Amino acid sequence: MSHNDFIIYALLTFGSLLFAWPFIWMVGTSIKLEREVLSNRSSILPEAPIPRSRSPYLDDRTFAHADGPHREEAIGILEEQLRSHVWPSQVDPEIARQQVARGIYERLLGLIAYERW
Structure with missing residues (x-):
């Protein structure tokens, strides 16, 4: 492999990574939580999940203000x-x-x- 071939392959590899980066970022972002996406820290992969003892979707305060007829x-x-x-x-x-x-x-x-x- 000559010196020119090495330069061509290096440029092609760099170019392919440059064009693939948005897709890699998109896949990594699609598996993150909203708070991870909106945080100031940027990373490709999401944080390790933290198991919860109770559901964050059931909260006594969520619909406490629902007030209306009947x-x-x-x-x-x-x-x-x-x-x-x-x-x-x-x-x-x-x-x-x-x-x-x-x-x-x-x-x-x-x-x-x-x-x-």
């Missing part, structure tokens, strides 16, 4: 409908049922006109 009646009906739902073993069914019912109620408040309640 609130207690509507949430009671929704909870009764959710009673037959099978929840994962690590989730407390009573808390999950309450939170999901409040979340559905809050969503319905935004979708259904006030006069229809």
Whole structure:
């Protein structure tokens, strides 16, 4: 291999890495959490996951402010409908049922006109 061939291959390798970099970055970013993407630290691979003892998606405060017409009646009906739902073993069914019912109620408040309640 001559000196010119080495230079050509080095430039081709550099060029291919330069053009492949956005795709490598895109794949790495697609498997990161939102907080990792928006942080000031940049890295290709995501951080090691930290196991949680309880779900971050079930929080007593999330839908606590859901207030509207027939609130207690509507949430009671929704909870009764959710009673037959099978929840994962690590989730407390009573808390999950309450939170999901409040979340559905809050969503319905935004979708259904006030006069229809």
